[in-house]
Amino acid sequence: MPVYSDKVMEHFMHPRNVGEIETPDGVGEVGNPICGDMMTFYIKVKDNRLADVKYKTFGCGAAIAVSSMVSEMAMGKTLDEALKITPRTVADELEGLPQNKFHCSNLGAQALHKAIQDYRGKKKGGK
Amino acid sequence: MPVYSDKVMEHFMHPRNVGEIETPDGVGEVGNPICGDMMTFYIKVKDNRLADVKYKTFGCGAAIAVSSMVSEMAMGKTLDEALKITPRTVADELEGLPQNKFHCSNLGAQALHKAIQDYRGKKKGGK
Amino acid sequence: MRKVYLDNAAATPLLPEVREAMLPYLGEVFGNPSSLHDWGDKAREAVESARIQVAQLIGANPEEIIFTGSGTESNNLAIKGLALAQPGKGKHIVVSAIEHFSVLHSVQTLGKWGFEMTLVPVDKYGVVDPQAVRKSLRKDTILVSMMHANGEVGSIEPLAEISKITKERNIPFHTDAVATAGTIPLDVSELGVDSLSLAGNQFYGPKGVGALWVRKGVRIMPFLEGGVQEGGRRAGTENVPAIVGLGKAAELARVNMPARMKQLIPLRDRLLTELPAKIDHVVVTGHLKQRLPGHASFCIEFIEGEAMLMLLNSQGVAVSSGSACTSRALKASHVLIAMGIPHALAQGSILFTLGLDNSARDIDYVLEVMPPIVDRLRQMSPLYAKFIKTGKGGK
Amino acid sequence: MRKVYLDNAAATPLLPEVREAMLPYLGEVFGNPSSLHDWGDKAREAVESARIQVAQLIGANPEEIIFTGSGTESNNLAIKGLALAQPGKGKHIVVSAIEHFSVLHSVQTLGKWGFEMTLVPVDKYGVVDPQAVRKSLRKDTILVSMMHANGEVGSIEPLAEISKITKERNIPFHTDAVATAGTIPLDVSELGVDSLSLAGNQFYGPKGVGALWVRKGVRIMPFLEGGVQEGGRRAGTENVPAIVGLGKAAELARVNMPARMKQLIPLRDRLLTELPAKIDHVVVTGHLKQRLPGHASFCIEFIEGEAMLMLLNSQGVAVSSGSACTSRALKASHVLIAMGIPHALAQGSILFTLGLDNSARDIDYVLEVMPPIVDRLRQMSPLYAKFIKTGKGGK
Numbered sequence A, B: 001m002p003v004y005s006d007k008v009m010e011h012f013m014h015p016r017n018v019g020e021i022e023t024p025d026g027v028g029e030v031g032n033p034i035c036g037d038m039m040t041f042y043i044k045v046k047d048n049r050l051a052d053v054k055y056k057t058f059g060c061g062a063a064i065a066v067s068s069m070v071s072e073m074a075m076g077k078t079l080d081e082a083l084k085i086t087p088r089t090v091a092d093e094l095e096g097l098p099q100n101k102f103h104c105s106n107l108g109a110q111a112l113h114k115a116i117q118d119y120r121g122k123k124k125g126g127k
Numbered sequence C, D: 001m002r003k004v005y006l007d008n009a010a011a012t013p014l015l016p017e018v019r020e021a022m023l024p025y026l027g028e029v030f031g032n033p034s035s036l037h038d039w040g041d042k043a044r045e046a047v048e049s050a051r052i053q054v055a056q057l058i059g060a061n062p063e064e065i066i067f068t069g070s071g072t073e074s075n076n077l078a079i080k081g082l083a084l085a086q087p088g089k090g091k092h093i094v095v096s097a098i099e100h101f102s103v104l105h106s107v108q109t110l111g112k113w114g115f116e117m118t119l120v121p122v123d124k125y126g127v128v129d130p131q132a133v134r135k136s137l138r139k140d141t142i143l144v145s146m147m148h149a150n151g152e153v154g155s156i157e158p159l160a161e162i163s164k165i166t167k168e169r170n171i172p173f174h175t176d177a178v179a180t181a182g183t184i185p186l187d188v189s190e191l192g193v194d195s196l197s198l199a200g201n202q203f204y205g206p207k208g209v210g211a212l213w214v215r216k217g218v219r220i221m222p223f224l225e226g227g228v229q230e231g232g233r234r235a236g237t238e239n240v241p242a243i244v245g246l247g248k249a250a251e252l253a254r255v256n257m258p259a260r261m262k263q264l265i266p267l268r269d270r271l272l273t274e275l276p277a278k279i280d281h282v283v284v285t286g287h288l289k290q291r292l293p294g295h296a297s298f299c300i301e302f303i304e305g306e307a308m309l310m311l312l313n314s315q316g317v318a319v320s321s322g323s324a325c326t327s328r329a330l331k332a333s334h335v336l337i338a339m340g341i342p343h344a345l346a347q348g349s350i351l352f353t354l355g356l357d358n359s360a361r362d363i364d365y366v367l368e369v370m371p372p373i374v375d376r377l378r379q380m381s382p383l384y385a386k387f388i389k390t391g392k393g394g395k
């Protein structure tokens, strides 16, 4: 009974899509280092789809695995589809998260949504 | 670190002078079965000396060893000498008693003194 | 000299399989279950496997098991933890008069914080009447605690009947099953209790470990405070080898229980019938039928328990007694007194508790050495002398 | 892959000699120390010998030693037992801000019964100022508790100076010496304390056993209630094998302490100097000189402890952290925060605790694998990215 599922461990050890996007279409930052975890998501949008998703994460193993999983789940999805990614679906894809990590380290979906809102806000703003 | 000294064990296993005296000169009974220990001492007096000392004891290992030791210490002593036997001297002769047994099981000297008093009382009474 | 150990209520030997299961955890697998690395993982996995094994023994869910350091600690946690978790609900606690001191003293200490205790009496067999429990309940009763079986007289209590009453009234019901868990079949749902204490050293498991089962949803305050081990309900680095041993002992007990009972009951019954047949003025204590399988207890008139113990020991036989002299507090057994046994008779208490190492030849041996010991002590006893002279003083 | 265990503060391996000493008590010598027969005598003798060994380790009298189930239990017994034994004397308790939770939570619980707590702050090295203790004392102060060394940052506290103050005022002074007893020289008279907690699993002894020393004449209420084991101060069947193991571990610690310290200190000092030399933005936590021999602790900026732990584990290295994410309560270490370390930096806490199995090659290995791990996590860290871009955010 290790603390994390194999899937979490796999994503933690080999996180997908780590990094920044030089000229992102949207950026979403959540958390702060005081509570423990902090994630910044960067997106590139093409034809209303997520053409690229990258992130930087400060936090525990769960936070890193969640970021990686969210980036993988979001990649290529339409924005509306991506907004359907929730902490629950992320945790399910990761074959579960420890109970105490569910809320605090599971901010990836929120950061992604924020990046999408940022993109939409800018577009509306008529940039 | 057994509970009892070797000397206590030896007297418990081989108690001296157990029994009753058919026609005792004095009898002393102390304790009662409710507190746990009960001893009856019988004495035979000759020329102001304890010519015979016997006892019956209901009680724990310490109570039996104490009775045996008291009988041995008293035997042959003058009555005044025998009255100098105290719980302390009995415990010392037994190479110590467990602390919690000191008071309740160490009634032998008291029973002996009672038997001597009984004898003296009867004599005074002009038996 | 023959060596016959008949004090399994005080301590059972560790089964070789239990020891084998423990050894790796006294060796290479030494990690702390809270640690986040391979060493910690291995220790944690071992603890969680043991939790399943213990849960299966009593028909519980693993996450309802809290590992503790002893049966005593389980009872302290249960009594204090359940009482203090119900602030404002009431301050009245009902227990039987024959509970173990780890229950009774815990309730007494709660008295300092305003709790009140009602002692439910037992009959002469040491059995609680469920209707007496019902009568003792008050509007402000917040906890009932009744042991499953008494370790001194072996009687098994009618818990399933008592729990019907506590359930009607929605009062948490704790049972001290230290003497029964691992010894007789036991299912927490059938018993209808809300929490249950058990200890490894009662069924061939290690010393230094116990467990408290608490039904999911029942609130309990931690007793040992500090870290968040055991879901925050019991702090302190887990005693991994002992927990593993408890798990293994629980598994073996569950699987082998019918065979064990079949071995012990006939030996017990021989003692219960043949000892009083061989020695005059002997009373069996406890219930004759509703009784722990390896448990034969008596009061022998006119003599005292410790002296019997010591002479039996000199013959290689280990037993125990509830006499005042054998208790370090030098008080007559509250259990025997609650059953209405007079003090003098209670002094003659003697207790044979059989285990898996015992055979019919051990019983033969006891039946052979016991009568001369009793005789020897009676010859020294002023009470016996009085009885012989007057015919009085016998029970 | 190389396996390097550097988490000896969480658990130490059992020394082979300790295991050997314990094995008979997991085998033929299984009696209950309270039993009045040969089986009981052997168990009791073993417990009493261990009591002498433990007393010798700390310069105490054997009869002042109470065996418990853990360091946590020793602290619960000390804090609650000493406070509740002084009814009417006062309700004020003084503790340092960096005490173990087994002390802090015990004091907090006493708050329910009207006790008040003053937390004495520490400096940035985690050290208590004795004058601050003096200032915190009130007329109604009935207990002071200060740990001997902190297990998270390794700093050793000036107990002898503090005890001068408590003695002047005649206030009982408890110390949690779980991190020091068996590790550094320690004498209860020199420290001037009135009670002291220790635990076997900190110095190559078994889990599931601790001890509380209480100076003769100091009153204490029992915490675990029930039977009259340990002179009525700690109920429950004694964990004989673990107590024997604790005794043996204490003896070995006493005899071998100088050699052990000589082995550990140079390894520790290499880590303390070379890790910050190899990796930028690393701070040592705790006092550099007044420090446990095997203890090297740091905060690594811009990254989080659990992630470091997991990557180190994947390289075969076991360590621990005081980060919020590694604590099951998900709170930043109260110790680091009390030392004035900002939350973000505290998240980068990492703790190497060396033991007798470690060699210089282990340190080489850690110094080799650690920099790429830090680098990898920093490359993922938005805080590091910001720092690189702005030059801000570094400590």
Ligand SMILES: Cc1ncc(COP(=O)(O)O)c(C=O)c1O
Pocket: C009, C010, C070, C071, C072, C073, C075, C100, C102, C147, C149, C150, C151, C176, C177, C178, C179, C199, C201, D235, D236, D237
């Ligand atoms: C019924 C019962 N409860 C509790 C206990 C306490 O167990 P321990 O001494 O292992 O803590 C005992 C001990 O024999 C017992 O018989």
Ligand SMILES: Cc1ncc(COP(=O)(O)O)c(C=O)c1O
Pocket: C235, C236, C237, D009, D010, D070, D071, D072, D073, D075, D100, D102, D147, D149, D150, D151, D152, D176, D177, D178, D179, D199, D201
């Ligand atoms: C200073 C200190 N006190 C108390 C404890 C509690 O010890 P245990 O978990 O063994 O009960 C620890 C544990 O590491 C500690 O470091």
